[in-house]
Amino acid sequence: MSTPYSIIIADDHSMFLDGLTSILANETSIKIILTAKTGTQVIKYLRINSEEKIDLVITDINMPEMDGVELNAAIKEEFPKVKTLVVSMLEDAKKIKVLTEANANGYISKNAEKTELLKAIKSILHGENYFSPRIKQVLMEAMFSDKLEPEISLSKRETEVLKLIALEFTTQEIADQLFLSKHTIESYRKNLISKLGVRNLAGLTRYAVEKGMLD
């Protein structure tokens, strides 16, 4: 038998970390080098032990400090030889899209079966990418719905103004805060209303809240 593959696992839920470790313990062809709770820990390790070859990083999406999407991007940027497999409990079409564009090597859901997990890992270690059928489907749907809903994009200023509007500031107050004319803010208001297809302040606020602009 050849030397085992070296992998790193990142997830902030240590119970999941322990679980994955247990599952992979039976696989003699795989050696877990590190388990980390944040993306930054992984990057630090890779930088320090750059001479050591790491074959694969398995990462969750939701993590504090540096999440899975950022971690994947950072790895592909600094250590392009290292493969990545993203494991997540959510099937967020947008994140998946970003990940595929950032050349992640695989994406599976946390409610995938053990066998699928192993299949994904092995595929990736053998040089192929692995996206589960379910994920492919979500991606396809996202493509379609994106074309039907041509994705409203707001400029920086628009975003800024919308945020303040949703935070209960009046037009005059926003104008003062941003050192702009009251008329300017009024224009933004109107544009936002027609752009977002809403009727009034309530619609603007709902949009802002739902897009997480106020966090």
Add this chain to the structure above:
Amino acid sequence: MSTPYSIIIADDHSMFLDGLTSILANETSIKIILTAKTGTQVIKYLRINSEEKIDLVITDINMPEMDGVELNAAIKEEFPKVKTLVVSMLEDAKKIKVLTEANANGYISKNAEKTELLKAIKSILHGENYFSPRIKQVLMEAMFSDKLEPEISLSKRETEVLKLIALEFTTQEIADQLFLSKHTIESYRKNLISKLGVRNLAGLTRYAVEKGMLD
């Protein structure tokens, strides 16, 4: 050694299920009888195999069909001898409160360490309850904040009107819809604004969205 304890694990993420199974496989004193992906599966099993003694059910909170909170309630109702340990990735004070009131025997976070998990399981199997220090803290904080924030209660009509306001209807439209005078709706508007401590429509809308009134 005496006969091992019989336990059931419920979680919709099979990866977590596999992980937990792996972790507990080393424990000779514990025997996993069933792993389920929904609460209903667990209840069905308990009903059918009622002669078989089950010592503990470990359950996630977020599950389709019947979630962890409901499952716990159902178990305590129908099979009071069966202990329950709730494992969740969120530390939602309200859910924890409900669970303690429904006599769950333990609650730990998914980012608890393996050792803590085992400690919790053993405590419960020995007849004690186990709530992790972190959880106790969250509970305490919830108690305090509940008393400091005296919980704004809205009447049926107020809720109804607030909902329509947040859905972008104007005062006149709401009045027509509910067969009330425009003045009446205006009154509600004002009361809601002062009651909820907000400044305008944006504040009302944020409140409605955040309380999930529009789902």
Add this chain to the structure above:
DNA sequence: CTGAATATCACGGTTTTCAGTGAAAACAAA
């Protein structure tokens, strides 16, 4: 370089919201 998008500003008119004040009827609870 050039057109498209963005950012900025302006005005008049209409509608809606907001603030203050008040009150009557229905209803439930103490």
Add this chain to the structure above:
DNA sequence: TTTGTTTTCACTGAAAACCGTGATATTCAG
């Protein structure tokens, strides 16, 4: 039965939002 809450309605005046219809300057990608 009295007290408190909820539901309902009314008026005024000021402030803000909304609508239409512009203009100019900058920036940025093709």
